[in-house]
Amino acid sequence: MAKAHKRDRRVTISDLAQAAGYSKTAVSFAFNDPGRISAKAFGIITETAKKIGYVPSPTARHLSLQRHQAIGLLLPQQVDTALQNPYIVHIIQGLGMACHDDTYTISLIPPIEESLSEAVRRAAVDGLITLGMHAEMRAVEVMEQRRIPFVTIDGIPSDMMPCVNSSDEQAAYDIMKLVLSFGHRTIAVVSIAGEGEPPKSYDRSVIELRMQGYLRALQEEGIPFDSPDLSIYEQECSLAGGAAAAHVIMKESCRPTVVVCMSDIMAIGCQLELLKLGIQVPDEISLVGHDDIDMASAVAPGITTVRQPGRMKGLVAAQMLLQLIAEAPLEQSRVTVPYSIIKRGSLCQRS
Amino acid sequence: MAKAHKRDRRVTISDLAQAAGYSKTAVSFAFNDPGRISAKAFGIITETAKKIGYVPSPTARHLSLQRHQAIGLLLPQQVDTALQNPYIVHIIQGLGMACHDDTYTISLIPPIEESLSEAVRRAAVDGLITLGMHAEMRAVEVMEQRRIPFVTIDGIPSDMMPCVNSSDEQAAYDIMKLVLSFGHRTIAVVSIAGEGEPPKSYDRSVIELRMQGYLRALQEEGIPFDSPDLSIYEQECSLAGGAAAAHVIMKESCRPTVVVCMSDIMAIGCQLELLKLGIQVPDEISLVGHDDIDMASAVAPGITTVRQPGRMKGLVAAQMLLQLIAEAPLEQSRVTVPYSIIKRGSLCQRS
DNA sequence: CTGAAAGCGCTTACAG
DNA sequence: CTGAAAGCGCTTACAG
Numbered sequence: 001m002a003k004a005h006k007r008d009r010r011v012t013i014s015d016l017a018q019a020a021g022y023s024k025t026a027v028s029f030a031f032n033d034p035g036r037i038s039a040k041a042f043g044i045i046t047e048t049a050k051k052i053g054y055v056p057s058p059t060a061r062h063l064s065l066q067r068h069q070a071i072g073l074l075l076p077q078q079v080d081t082a083l084q085n086p087y088i089v090h091i092i093q094g095l096g097m098a099c100h101d102d103t104y105t106i107s108l109i110p111p112i113e114e115s116l117s118e119a120v121r122r123a124a125v126d127g128l129i130t131l132g133m134h135a136e137m138r139a140v141e142v143m144e145q146r147r148i149p150f151v152t153i154d155g156i157p158s159d160m161m162p163c164v165n166s167s168d169e170q171a172a173y174d175i176m177k178l179v180l181s182f183g184h185r186t187i188a189v190v191s192i193a194g195e196g197e198p199p200k201s202y203d204r205s206v207i208e209l210r211m212q213g214y215l216r217a218l219q220e221e222g223i224p225f226d227s228p229d230l231s232i233y234e235q236e237c238s239l240a241g242g243a244a245a246a247h248v249i250m251k252e253s254c255r256p257t258v259v260v261c262m263s264d265i266m267a268i269g270c271q272l273e274l275l276k277l278g279i280q281v282p283d284e285i286s287l288v289g290h291d292d293i294d295m296a297s298a299v300a301p302g303i304t305t306v307r308q309p310g311r312m313k314g315l316v317a318a319q320m321l322l323q324l325i326a327e328a329p330l331e332q333s334r335v336t337v338p339y340s341i342i343k344r345g346s347l348c349q350r351s
Numbered sequence: 352m353a354k355a356h357k358r359d360r361r362v363t364i365s366d367l368a369q370a371a372g373y374s375k376t377a378v379s380f381a382f383n384d385p386g387r388i389s390a391k392a393f394g395i396i397t398e399t400a401k402k403i404g405y406v407p408s409p410t411a412r413h414l415s416l417q418r419h420q421a422i423g424l425l426l427p428q429q430v431d432t433a434l435q436n437p438y439i440v441h442i443i444q445g446l447g448m449a450c451h452d453d454t455y456t457i458s459l460i461p462p463i464e465e466s467l468s469e470a471v472r473r474a475a476v477d478g479l480i481t482l483g484m485h486a487e488m489r490a491v492e493v494m495e496q497r498r499i500p501f502v503t504i505d506g507i508p509s510d511m512m513p514c515v516n517s518s519d520e521q522a523a524y525d526i527m528k529l530v531l532s533f534g535h536r537t538i539a540v541v542s543i544a545g546e547g548e549p550p551k552s553y554d555r556s557v558i559e560l561r562m563q564g565y566l567r568a569l570q571e572e573g574i575p576f577d578s579p580d581l582s583i584y585e586q587e588c589s590l591a592g593g594a595a596a597a598h599v600i601m602k603e604s605c606r607p608t609v610v611v612c613m614s615d616i617m618a619i620g621c622q623l624e625l626l627k628l629g630i631q632v633p634d635e636i637s638l639v640g641h642d643d644i645d646m647a648s649a650v651a652p653g654i655t656t657v658r659q660p661g662r663m664k665g666l667v668a669a670q671m672l673l674q675l676i677a678e679a680p681l682e683q684s685r686v687t688v689p690y691s692i693i694k695r696g697s698l699c700q701r702s
Numbered sequence: 703c704t705g706a707a708a709g710c711g712c713t714t715a716c717a718g
Numbered sequence: 719c720t721g722a723a724a725g726c727g728c729t730t731a732c733a734g
Contacts, residue, residue, distance in 0.1 A: 010498050023705040038703055053496040058475040059414045060727035063710050079447025083440055096430020106459045124409040145404040147361050300651045374721040411711030414726050
């Protein structure tokens with residue numbers, strides 16, 4: 001009676017049990033295990049449910065079952081910033097592919113007031129995918145306290161932390177080797193500027209690995225870190241950052257014949273700006289990038305780049321995570337996903 | 352004692368209460384309203400919490416508070432497919448911007464076995480953003496049963512359904528007018544093929560509105576729907592679809608001087624293919640698109656297009672949704688976000 | 703087949 | 719300031 005007043009209350013299992021003339025147990029079975037009640041009970045309950053508009057509360061279910069049917073992606077930055085990075089979008093697509101069959105949902109979890117660990121505390125998910133995590137981070141501690149499994153993409157491998165990486169160092173080495181094989185000896189490298197401390201600088205490790213790869217290849221060719229033929233810049237990872245790089249490079253007294261960018265987005269920004277400035281690409285200045293985003297093949301000339309298998313990484317990471325959630329053993333806790341070098345028009349023989 | 356065995360159990364509020372020598376009430380206050388307990392109690396409880404690694408269960412909190420601190424985005428397709436559409440990525444970015452301050456999380460909710468309404472049933476969120484919903488859909492019914500507020504982007508306006516749209520008909524009209532003002536009279540329109548019934552064909556309404564806009568402009572110029580100067584194609588909304596359109600168009604006996612594509616992605620695909628086929632763009636064939644995705648300015652020539660304010664729509668929709676969740680009245684329940692026509696090189700005077 | 707009851711882990715009105 | 723207890727809305731072992 002008291003309850004009947006509140007017209008706007010959500011209808012609960014008790015309402016339905018009462019309306020249908022069965023117990024809550026029976027109602028629950030009707031929705032989750034119909035075989036355990038009579039056909040008659042099932043009929044009455046589902047009919048009544050339809051009539052009074054009963055929908056089981058997911059939250060209550062989650063608490064009861066200790067399961068959310070959701071995984072989270074821990075973002076190093078706010079959602080709008082993070083999704084500007086096509087690589088992250090690719091990763092999400094990969095997660096989606098893995099979640100599809102198991103009808104898991106994906107939560108995007110940005111830091112709360114700069115704090116990833118606070119975000120982890122509040123995340124209502126069965127597991128987390130993290131980007132560029134290393135074992136020392138506070139967020140890891142919270143995940144362990146909460147006993148919530150996680151898989152790291154592009155993290156620093158360490159014990160007990162499943163992760164999927166690609167060989168960033170090797171990939172960078174390979175593309176620099178390619179550049180050198182085209183005869184280039186005056187080289188500009190555009191690295192990615194990290195904005196501050198963790199969590200923002202999540203992929204410092206990747207940046208460092210790529211730089212190491214570049215330098216290793218250069219060294220093999222007799223070009224040391226401090227060679228006058230090598231100039232290294234840091235720019236924001238965006239079209240604008242690439243454009244800025246173009247301007248700085250053009251001011252060099254000893255103009256490079258190739259610009260090696262750590263990301264396609266920068267390479268494209270740089271290329272567009274160079275073209276605007278009337279420079280012939282690739283004839284006067286060649287360019288290479290990293291990631292193989294969609295745009296890399298759309299611009300003219302296309303960007304020679306390393307394909308970062310974002311989708312594949314997301315897919316594999318999510319599959320591993322679902323295994324962990326199911327408490328199944330992992331075949332391997334560190335998987336390395338292959339990259340490939342995509343040759344397009346932006347890199348040519350030094351003229 | 353019995354509990355103490357299970358080393359792998361998550362530590363709960365009871366564990367902490369016991370360990371700290373206070374009640375669960377006190378523990379709860381320590382985390383949510385420290386002012387209500389003594390400084391001493393607060394100190395002991397937080398200290399002990401740290402020591403035994405207590406993190407409050409978000410799920411239990413959600414059930415108790417009847418609040419998730421999360422909104423969901425109902426996707427018309429699987430995550431990986433949906434995110435191929437940059438417009439949807441933009442919308443998510445907009446949602447992120449609105450959610451940032453209120454520390455709401457975003458859930459990506461794809462249909463479950465083709466069923467959006469099933470997805471809505473299971474969604475553990477405080478509110479939903481839907482794409483292209485109309486009042487008759489089953490999903491709407493479920494949202495109402497669950498009393499969960501929602502805001503529709505690109506939906507068909509109707510009573511009691513808050514929505515944010517842009518004037519698609521007008522935008523399409525405007526760009527076709529622009530095309531006509533450049534002297535074009537032999538025109539190919541490439542529409543978006545809908546793959547089947549709802550939920551897949553979520554944006555049929557948008558497609559229809561754009562088509563209506565095109566036709567209205569054409570009609571004003573004396574080009575009726577069945578004019579021999581007008582050919583209409585349907586293609587998948589992708590680079591490949593655009594490329595396919597290019598081939599079909601080139602086989603026309605009466606070759607058009609302009610291709611009006613309903614999306615940039617198709618326009619770009621078409622342009623790249625035309626260029627490959629040796630056609631001069633825009634001199635031999637001009638092109639226009641729709642959406643102004645990043646790539647539209649990156650290709651050469653740039654695509655003349657209508658900027659779809661995806662980010663803005665997401666932002667506004669999420670702000671409205673948060674209002675509804677807070678049970679605050681909406682200033683207006685139907686907002687129209689402005690578009691703008693972006694002129695680039697792909698459209699020129701008919702030669 | 704059916705249902706009373708305990709449990710999931712919190713919050714909070716209420717009484718002291 | 720402090721705590722016992724009811725409540726959030728489900729699931730499920732258990733007894734009948």
